[in-house]
Amino acid sequence: MKLLPLMIAIPLSVAFILPLLPKKRPRMADCLAVLATLALLALAAMLIGQSGVYALGGWRPPVGIVLVLDGLSWLVLITVALVSFLVTVFSARYMEQYTARGRYYALFMLMVAGMNGAVLTGDMFNLYVFIEVAAVASYALVAFGCHEEELEASFKYAVLGSIASSFILLGIALMYCLFGTVNMAHLGQKVSASGLNRAAIFSLVLFIAGFGLKAALVPFHAWLPDAHPSAPAPISAMLSGVLIKAIGVYALIRVLFNVFGVTAQVATALMVLGTISMVVAILMALIQWDLKRLLAYSSISQIGYVMLGFGVGGAVLAAGGSPVIAALGFLGALFHLVNHAVFKSLLFLSSGALEYATGTRQLKEMGGLGKEMPVTAGASLVASLAIGGVPPLNGFFSKLIIILACVSSGHYGFALAAVLVSIFTLAVYMKVQKYAFLGKPAEGRKSVHEVPAAMRIPMTLLAVLCLGMSLMLLPGPKKRVLDPAVQVLMDRDAYIQSVMGVASALGAGQETDMKIAEN
Amino acid sequence: MHYFLCLLLLMVGLFGALTQKNLIKIILSVAIIEHAVNTFLIMVGYRHDGTAPIVDRAQVAGSSFASGAVDPLPQAMVLTAIVISLGVLALMVAVAMRLYHTYGTYDITEIRKLRG
Numbered sequence: 001m002k003l004l005p006l007m008i009a010i011p012l013s014v015a016f017i018l019p020l021l022p023k024k025r026p027r028m029a030d031c032l033a034v035l036a037t038l039a040l041l042a043l044a045a046m047l048i049g050q051s052g053v054y055a056l057g058g059w060r061p062p063v064g065i066v067l068v069l070d071g072l073s074w075l076v077l078i079t080v081a082l083v084s085f086l087v088t089v090f091s092a093r094y095m096e097q098y099t100a101r102g103r104y105y106a107l108f109m110l111m112v113a114g115m116n117g118a119v120l121t122g123d124m125f126n127l128y129v130f131i132e133v134a135a136v137a138s139y140a141l142v143a144f145g146c147h148e149e150e151l152e153a154s155f156k157y158a159v160l161g162s163i164a165s166s167f168i169l170l171g172i173a174l175m176y177c178l179f180g181t182v183n184m185a186h187l188g189q190k191v192s193a194s195g196l197n198r199a200a201i202f203s204l205v206l207f208i209a210g211f212g213l214k215a216a217l218v219p220f221h222a223w224l225p226d227a228h229p230s231a232p233a234p235i236s237a238m239l240s241g242v243l244i245k246a247i248g249v250y251a252l253i254r255v256l257f258n259v260f261g262v263t264a265q266v267a268t269a270l271m272v273l274g275t276i277s278m279v280v281a282i283l284m285a286l287i288q289w290d291l292k293r294l295l296a297y298s299s300i301s302q303i304g305y306v307m308l309g310f311g312v313g314g315a316v317l318a319a320g321g322s323p324v325i326a327a328l329g330f331l332g333a334l335f336h337l338v339n340h341a342v343f344k345s346l347l348f349l350s351s352g353a354l355e356y357a358t359g360t361r362q363l364k365e366m367g368g369l370g371k372e373m374p375v376t377a378g379a380s381l382v383a384s385l386a387i388g389g390v391p392p393l394n395g396f397f398s399k400l401i402i403i404l405a406c407v408s409s410g411h412y413g414f415a416l417a418a419v420l421v422s423i424f425t426l427a428v429y430m431k432v433q434k435y436a437f438l439g440k441p442a443e444g445r446k447s448v449h450e451v452p453a454a455m456r457i458p459m460t461l462l463a464v465l466c467l468g469m470s471l472m473l474l475p476g477p478k479k480r481v482l483d484p485a486v487q488v489l490m491d492r493d494a495y496i497q498s499v500m501g502v503a504s505a506l507g508a509g510q511e512t513d514m515k516i517a518e519n
Numbered sequence: 520m521h522y523f524l525c526l527l528l529l530m531v532g533l534f535g536a537l538t539q540k541n542l543i544k545i546i547l548s549v550a551i552i553e554h555a556v557n558t559f560l561i562m563v564g565y566r567h568d569g570t571a572p573i574v575d576r577a578q579v580a581g582s583s584f585a586s587g588a589v590d591p592l593p594q595a596m597v598l599t600a601i602v603i604s605l606g607v608l609a610l611m612v613a614v615a616m617r618l619y620h621t622y623g624t625y626d627i628t629e630i631r632k633l634r635g
Contacts, residue, residue, distance in 0.1 A: 125596050132603045136610060143614055148621050152630055155542065155614045159549055162607050163536060166552045169600060170529075170559065176593065177563040 001052040004067050006043060007077065007116045010036055015109035018102045026101045030092040033105040037085040040112070044081040047074060049480055053122070053502045061122070061499055062186035068122035068499055071484025075334060076119045076250050079341045083241045084112050086458040090349050091234040093454040094356060098232065104144060111137035111238065115246040122499055124172045124182040124259075128165065131214070131247045135161050138243055142231045153230035157223045164213035164220075171206035174199055185499030188259045188492060196260070207255050208269060215248025217307060218277040221300050225284070228299065229292035229361070233352020236292060240299040241345030245337055249303065253310055258488070258495045267314035274307030275417050282424045291351045291361050291432065295344070298428060301421060302340045302387070308414060309333025309402040313489065316409045323490060325408050330486045332401030339394040339469060343383040346462035350380040353455055354436060357448040363435040365445060370437035373450045377437040379459040384433055386466040388426030394469035521562055529555035542615040542625040546608060553604040557597045564590030 014036040021028045047069060054067040069077075088108070095101050114134025121127050139161060143154035176182055178199055179190040191200070209220065216224040224244070228236050256266055281300035288294035313329025316322065353376045354369065355361055370377040386393035389400075399422055406415035441447075450456070472481055488495060532555055535548030572591035574584055615625065622630050 125599075129599060129603065132607070136603075136606055139607070139610055139614075143617075146617060148618075148630075151614050151618045151621065155611065155618065158607065158611050158614065159536060159545055162549050162604070162611075163533070163552060165603075165607075166549075166556045170556045173556065173560045173563055173593070173596075176560075182592075182596075 001050070001054050001069070003043060003047070004052075004054040004069055004120065005056070007040065007120060008067075008113050010039055010043075011109040011113035011116065015106045015113060018106040018109065021102050023100075023102065026096075029102040029105050030088075033088045033108065034085075034092065036109065037081070037088045037112070040116075041078075041081040041085045044074070044078045047077070049484075050074075051484070051498070053499055055502060061502055062181050062183035065126045066122040066183070066499060066502070067120040068184075068495075069120065070488050070495065070498065071486070072250075072254070072334075072488040073119050075338065075481065075485040076246055077116060079338050080112065080115050080119065080242045080246055083341055083345045084108075084238065086461060087234045087237050087241075087345065087349070090237075090352070090455050090458045091232075093452045094234055094352055095232065097356075098144065104141075104232075107137045107141050107144075108235070108238070110134075111141065111243065115242065118247050118251060122184050124175065124184060124187065124255075126182075127184075127251060128169055128172055131168070131251065132165055134243060134247050135165065135214070138227075138231075138235075138239060141235045142227045142239075144232055144235070145230075149226075150230040153223075153226035157227040160213060160220075160223045164210045167206045167210035167213070171203040171210060174203035174206070178203075183499070184254070184259050185496045188261070188496045189500060191260060192492075192496075196263075200260075204256075204260055204266065207252065208266075208273075211248055211252035211255070212273065215244050215252060215303055215307075216277075216300050217273045217303065218280045218300060221277065221281065224300060225293055225296045228296040228348075229290060233292075233348055233355060236295075236352070237345035237348035240296065240348055241341045244299070244303060245306075245341060249306055249337065253489065257310075257314070258492055261492050262314035262318050264315060264318040267311050267318050270307050270311030270314060271411070271414055272311075274304045274309075274311055275414055276304070277301060278304030278308065278421045279417060282421050282428065285428045286424065286431075289363050291354065291363055291436065292348070293361075294363075294428065294432065295347050295351060298387070298425065299340075299344055301425065302336070302344065304421075305399065305402055305418065306333045306337045306340070308418060309336060309405065310489075312402070312405045312409055312411060312414070315411070316405075317490065321409065325405060327486050327490060328401060328408070329405035330489045331482055332398055332405055334482060334485050335472070336395075336398035336402060338472075339386070339398050339466075342462055342465050342469065343386045343395060346379060346383040346459060346466065347387070349455075349459050349462070350376050350383065353451045353459065356451055356455070358445065363432065365442050366436045367439050367445065368437070368441040369448070372448050373437075375450055375456045375460065379463040380437065381433060382463040382466050384429035388429050389422045390426070392470055394466055394472075397470050397473055522559070525555055525559045525562065528558065531555075540627050542618060542627060542630075545627075546611050546615060549611070550604070550608055553600070553608075557600055557604075560593045560597045560600070564593035566590070 051070045056065045111134050114130045117130030139154055139158040143150050181187055213220040228239050278301050281297045285294050285297035309329050309332040313326045316326040386395040389396045403415050403418050532548050532551030539545050566589045569589035570587050572588040
């Protein structure tokens, strides 16, 4: 547990060192960034199976800020670490097109620090701060190229993002006003003791709107199809792959399930929002010809699946139904969240490779690239099949579990929507394969070369992960990786206990200070 | 009454952010929203005729300090929130300036390379 603050401290300190490096030696920045993300990955891997609470500065909860590591936060933490490591390796060559690479990595590290902090923190206000750190860095990264569309997308994203943050802050202020604490576990305790009144429900709605905007659920999605394609490809991979999950989905789920405790209405809201996102976004994706824009719409659709899974699990839990079915819904949602991080970052990296080689993002201007860029084509094919839900790839199993949970809890309509959207998803990605890699080269397209090895290796690794991740459902890995995360969502009291139990375990040196705070 | 005014301020900001066509006015509207939320936070901790929440150890034992002082926590939170919104606003102003340099206008109806 002593190592836990390093997950935030490493990227934060590296972010400040990076712009100080000599500008004429961009390789130094590359090396430092790759080393830092590698260290984070190693650290996250070391923390497997552990859980615990770290009280920052020795201030015990509920007064001080705590970092909480449990199954759920570990799962998101390792996903962020894995994707950010592979993306930095990819960036080393890809970002040669841009100047000021030190600053690029600095913003990147700031974003990673914000995400790690948001995932680990056990304090509502601290969550808001870390979300803002990650969000501000991402606004700047979207505008990194400083072209017209990028600036416009960044402005739109920043305006909507700050409105969302204001909603979240207003929700936190309301909760503090009602319950007098911002510690998540303490808040959870007080909510279960006194129940939800109307003001608390209003703050719940504010959280759903705020985090929903950050997670780009339809109808809060308008910024994403502009912002994600406009960023440099590695950043698109980070934004779609992990950012919307860490500061959107994860934060929402943590607040809804561990602080408020899920109710039937909230679960229905999640299911409906999820299904609308799923259906609307995949139809929008079908008509796109800009590859990255297509991928961005597909991200919204896949986040819909994740939300549907959480919603179904929550509905069963709130109705007091079978815990096995509830766990099935959560399992599907969490597994799909991790899967989507892997295949969507791979798809964005391969779109970056295509743009690097051909200089265009328009599908109609590509064609026949399969022969010239075999590695990119292969990686993209694996990811397309995985996201389209072709067995035995990882996307098939996570979608199957979500659909099974829908059916076994009697939500046949939602199950049908999920099946249909899955078919449309496959169609969307077959379109990508057909126009980009198969067929004849588009007229006027110059012949191209495969991208450099530093870009091929991360793509290959992610493709191997797509192929291998189905193994996570075997009893052994499932018990170590996915089950602890599901358990956190199932058992709200255990979360509260694990944090509040520390209050009595930590030394008694701050008695006087405690008294002031409690009065 | 105060809370109502605060809500009104929030609504003014939201209305502005949604309806204004000028980049600068949108930025101002976002600033108004943030100020409304900050004001709300301050009001949560406010106490009429309260004292400043500063204390030395001798004062604590058995005193009426806790029932007289305003709540310091929202004040600390608002300070943090102000710094964050300063950062975001500075970034938005910088982006708006770059947009002005490329398009020569602040009107969003003329800045339309992207469509939802």
